[in-house]
Amino acid sequence: MIMSKEMIDTCEMVLKTAKEAGAADCRVAFNKSRYVEVKYRERKPENVSEAATRSINIEIFVDGRYSGQGTSDLRKEALKSFVSDTVKSARLLEQDPYRSLPDPKYYKGRTKTDLQILDPGYNSITQEERHAMAKELEDACLTAGGDKVISVSTQVYDVFNEETILTSNGFSGEIQSSVCFTFAEMTAQDEGDRRPNGYNYAVGRGYTKLPSCSDIGKEAASRTMDLMGGKKITTETLPIIVENRNVGSVLSGFISAMSGTALQQKRSFLLDKKGEKLGSDIFTLIDEPHIIGGLGSRPYDGDGFATKKLSMIEKGVLNEYFIDWYRSRKLGIEPTTGGASNLVLPPGKRSVAEIMKDLGRGILINGFIGGNSNSNTGDFSIGITGKLFDKGKFTQNVAEMNIAGNHIEFWNKLSEAANDPWTYSSLRTPSLVFTDVVVSGI
Amino acid sequence: MKTIGRRDFLKAAIAAGGAAGVSRIIPGAWLESARAASPGFFESEFGITEALCRKVLDKALSKGGDFADLYFEHTISNYVGLEDGKVDRAFGGIDLGVGIRTVKGDQTGYGFTQELTEESMLAAASTAAGIADGSAKTAARKYIRPSIKNYYPLTSLLSDVSLSSKLPLVKRVNEKCFALSNLVIKVNVTFHDQQKRVLIVASDGVKADDILPLNYIYSSVVAEKDGRQERSSWNFGGRQEFSYYTTDVMDKLADEAVSRAIILFDAVQPPAGEMPVVLGPGITGILLHEAIGHGMEADFNRKGVSTYATMIGKKVAEPFVNIIDNGTNERQLGSINVDDEGTVSQRTNLVEKGILTGYLHDRISAKHYNVNPTGSGRRQSYQYYPIPRMRNTYMLAGDAKPEDIIKSVKSGIYVKDMSNGQVKIGEGDFAFFVSQGHMIEDGKLTRPIKDVNIMGNGPKMLQNITMVADDLEMYQGGTGRCGKDGQSVPVSFGLPTCLVKSMTVGGIQEQGA
Numbered sequence: 001m002i003m004s005k006e007m008i009d010t011c012e013m014v015l016k017t018a019k020e021a022g023a024a025d026c027r028v029a030f031n032k033s034r035y036v037e038v039k040y041r042e043r044k045p046e047n048v049s050e051a052a053t054r055s056i057n058i059e060i061f062v063d064g065r066y067s068g069q070g071t072s073d074l075r076k077e078a079l080k081s082f083v084s085d086t087v088k089s090a091r092l093l094e095q096d097p098y099r100s101l102p103d104p105k106y107y108k109g110r111t112k113t114d115l116q117i118l119d120p121g122y123n124s125i126t127q128e129e130r131h132a133m134a135k136e137l138e139d140a141c142l143t144a145g146g147d148k149v150i151s152v153s154t155q156v157y158d159v160f161n162e163e164t165i166l167t168s169n170g171f172s173g174e175i176q177s178s179v180c181f182t183f184a185e186m187t188a189q190d191e192g193d194r195r196p197n198g199y200n201y202a203v204g205r206g207y208t209k210l211p212s213c214s215d216i217g218k219e220a221a222s223r224t225m226d227l228m229g230g231k232k233i234t235t236e237t238l239p240i241i242v243e244n245r246n247v248g249s250v251l252s253g254f255i256s257a258m259s260g261t262a263l264q265q266k267r268s269f270l271l272d273k274k275g276e277k278l279g280s281d282i283f284t285l286i287d288e289p290h291i292i293g294g295l296g297s298r299p300y301d302g303d304g305f306a307t308k309k310l311s312m313i314e315k316g317v318l319n320e321y322f323i324d325w326y327r328s329r330k331l332g333i334e335p336t337t338g339g340a341s342n343l344v345l346p347p348g349k350r351s352v353a354e355i356m357k358d359l360g361r362g363i364l365i366n367g368f369i370g371g372n373s374n375s376n377t378g379d380f381s382i383g384i385t386g387k388l389f390d391k392g393k394f395t396q397n398v399a400e401m402n403i404a405g406n407h408i409e410f411w412n413k414l415s416e417a418a419n420d421p422w423t424y425s426s427l428r429t430p431s432l433v434f435t436d437v438v439v440s441g442i
Numbered sequence: 443m444k445t446i447g448r449r450d451f452l453k454a455a456i457a458a459g460g461a462a463g464v465s466r467i468i469p470g471a472w473l474e475s476a477r478a479a480s481p482g483f484f485e486s487e488f489g490i491t492e493a494l495c496r497k498v499l500d501k502a503l504s505k506g507g508d509f510a511d512l513y514f515e516h517t518i519s520n521y522v523g524l525e526d527g528k529v530d531r532a533f534g535g536i537d538l539g540v541g542i543r544t545v546k547g548d549q550t551g552y553g554f555t556q557e558l559t560e561e562s563m564l565a566a567a568s569t570a571a572g573i574a575d576g577s578a579k580t581a582a583r584k585y586i587r588p589s590i591k592n593y594y595p596l597t598s599l600l601s602d603v604s605l606s607s608k609l610p611l612v613k614r615v616n617e618k619c620f621a622l623s624n625l626v627i628k629v630n631v632t633f634h635d636q637q638k639r640v641l642i643v644a645s646d647g648v649k650a651d652d653i654l655p656l657n658y659i660y661s662s663v664v665a666e667k668d669g670r671q672e673r674s675s676w677n678f679g680g681r682q683e684f685s686y687y688t689t690d691v692m693d694k695l696a697d698e699a700v701s702r703a704i705i706l707f708d709a710v711q712p713p714a715g716e717m718p719v720v721l722g723p724g725i726t727g728i729l730l731h732e733a734i735g736h737g738m739e740a741d742f743n744r745k746g747v748s749t750y751a752t753m754i755g756k757k758v759a760e761p762f763v764n765i766i767d768n769g770t771n772e773r774q775l776g777s778i779n780v781d782d783e784g785t786v787s788q789r790t791n792l793v794e795k796g797i798l799t800g801y802l803h804d805r806i807s808a809k810h811y812n813v814n815p816t817g818s819g820r821r822q823s824y825q826y827y828p829i830p831r832m833r834n835t836y837m838l839a840g841d842a843k844p845e846d847i848i849k850s851v852k853s854g855i856y857v858k859d860m861s862n863g864q865v866k867i868g869e870g871d872f873a874f875f876v877s878q879g880h881m882i883e884d885g886k887l888t889r890p891i892k893d894v895n896i897m898g899n900g901p902k903m904l905q906n907i908t909m910v911a912d913d914l915e916m917y918q919g920g921t922g923r924c925g926k927d928g929q930s931v932p933v934s935f936g937l938p939t940c941l942v943k944s945m946t947v948g949g950i951q952e953q954g955a
Contacts, residue, residue: 041548041745044549045549045573046548046549046550047549047550047551047552047573047827048550048551048552048569048572048573049550049551049552049553049569049827050552050553050569051552051553051554051555051566051569051825052555053556053825054556057535065530066530066531067531067532067533068531068532068533068534069533069534069535070533070534070535070536071535071536072536072537072538072539072556073536073538073556082536089532089605090532092604092605092606092609093522093529093530093531093532093605093609094528094529094530095528095530096528096530096531099530150745150746150747151745151746151747153745187745187746187747187868190869193749193750193751193752193753193870193901194749194868194869194870195746195747195748195749195751195868195869196866196868196869197747197866197867197868197869227869230869232946235714235715265525265628265630265664266627266628266664266666266671267628267662267664267671267673271671330526369864369866369871369872369873369897370862370863370864370872370873370874370875370895370897371873371875371895371948372861372862372875372877372893372895374673374892374893375673376664376671376672376673377670377671377672377893379711379892379893380893381711381875381893381894381895381948381949381950382895382948383871383873383895383897383948399869399871400871400897400898400899400946401897401946401948402714402895402897402946402947402948402949403948404711404714404894404895404948404949404950405950438714438950440714440715440946440947440948440949441946442715442716
């Protein structure tokens, strides 16, 4: 799809207005987006929504001062006064010598590969197809759930986005993107008043890149069954397997401590730990911005830097932090990139089933609840649900249990990565095995 | 991207000390000036006449339906921040749009637009109308504004407060934080304010409007001692007037942020296991929000997915337990004068003398249960359709003394402060993360604790509330947010000191003998 000239023209007008109002530099981002959503319940549409949005966000650099503003009112005269008002109010702030547009040398070398951030099939999706998908999700879930079903809901959602960014120091970028999402959830009747709710979903650039709706619906039902009769058992030290799609709930506490803002503002337990070994040899994280159709794929990052592959953590050694342009100035170090694109933890060779047989007894964690992580100390505590296995076979479902620890120690317990990378996320991790974890309960 | 529906409660900050429920004496004139500012705003600024609304509503009902509504919104947001000693960043935005909804039974069609032109609105109405497939209906010809009380009047609009008035507040907090302790190494201070104007027009003849302020001053402090670093934060705000932000408030904020950071050097993660938990007053009301609040939202119950779906009229707690969800608390963050469907706000009883009494209803659920809506239909913005949400959720004071409650516990923990919580409403299982508290040993508060997840089950927890004190306090901040079905709304909470005889503490070592 070709982008209209309208967006570039509007951005150029904004830059011109900013200069005329006295700004030394300006970045303008123009975003337009359209989404469609269909939800089904009780074999009929429960919600049908569709709308479009647009917004212009500007960053102004004037007299060594900095400010940002956004608006959805894009009438020409309204935009002009919006820009000059922003310049005026920026002058009221204190100067920040570290604020500037990035050195343009970092803009160079942008990949020419079509990353298929906009799925080639996106434009031909019809509303009838969305309804058909929502129905298929529902049928499969209802059938698999059988007489245990209290309620099933399904959702089909997609969004199309167009972005144009210009800066006064020569950056120009245009991206069109699509994201498609299918989802099914089920509530089942358990003993007493317990009504476990389980779900399944997939996200990708195009619906054709996702598993079939009947597979998704069927698995939503089986994941709900995996919550039936969940009880806590006595506190025990044993191996855990964190399911691929849930690794982020634990890993996010580590990743957020890698950010330039956290480091520079002294709220990171990873401060001064670059180059140290902080995890096992399995603990490798690679930032890969050029995965075709990847949910985090991008030709340039938030600063406009041309993106490239980065080894963040390698065999447990912390190689790089996420340093954006502003924090690189404040810290006096080279920037890398402000945030993750697609983060990949390389998969291993064995399946979860093989690993379970080998381990004998352990808990497969299929969900987390509550919890948090202290970015200064690395301490974390989080509730879990899961399936206890013994002699390699599942024996019961567990709930209301908790794992707690510290990130500096925890990733040394990572003993194996399974062969099942989760690709419906920008965080692409396989299921991970941790040994000697205290799982607290009774 | 809209996220999977999870009953999350996102970041909230911490309640102040100070008694809740103390009403301030307010001069009478404010009611008139605030009222005068609001109706007619969309008409005078954007030409939104009653005739135009009727036309759009008729379009939304062009294939039938029970009713349709329009939700106009104009929101101005501002943020000014201090980092490394300088107030050197400000952000803001204006968001304008209208959401158009058609309802038929429990089905909803929805569209919205940011262009308040007739053509664009009719197109969005056409999208919404598609949920129905019958013969056209028409909207009411006459529109009445219900009698609406104002729980957060403004003598002057926040959009008229200039950046230069906010700078000194932010700087004062920063100076005070560094002055309070030489352990302080980093301070961040931000002032946020938002002014939301709404106009709701419903096809059955209701026309309601409101101006909702939302603001807070927030400070985050990092302290360093013997090579270790700890951080804490605090905020004051709610639906305040700008005059609320006095130098006293700035100084109190600095005090709280610094003292909470410093105590963490002595704090430990408690042992793991089941034990009695005493909740201190205030923000700990998050417990109610997760343990029962979400489970009482009527949409979950009419779908049969909440564990409370068959418990109305049943005894769920001791007779001294009374739990309220209220939209009419003065200046509280979760208060609304009218909900986002045009229903006048109210106080709703969830648990009365230990008996589960009623759900939180939007219009769809109220019709399903054949009751009146409870003013609980809320939405994040014009980009979303409303669903049942909480407002200010709290427990009424009891008779016990807080000191006696602590004395009664041989071995357990005392929770002062929580940062977040989450619930699975079908099972009733919930969790909340404790950021400040103490061990209780032989009836006394001993070592400070931090960073522990506490879990429980809603109905079981309610039954296990064995003592309730007379010291109800409400959260005094502006950052409380509740997330549900991908939409976030501001909420508040409160609690008196109370004892839950057993909860699961997700601490760090196996509980010793």
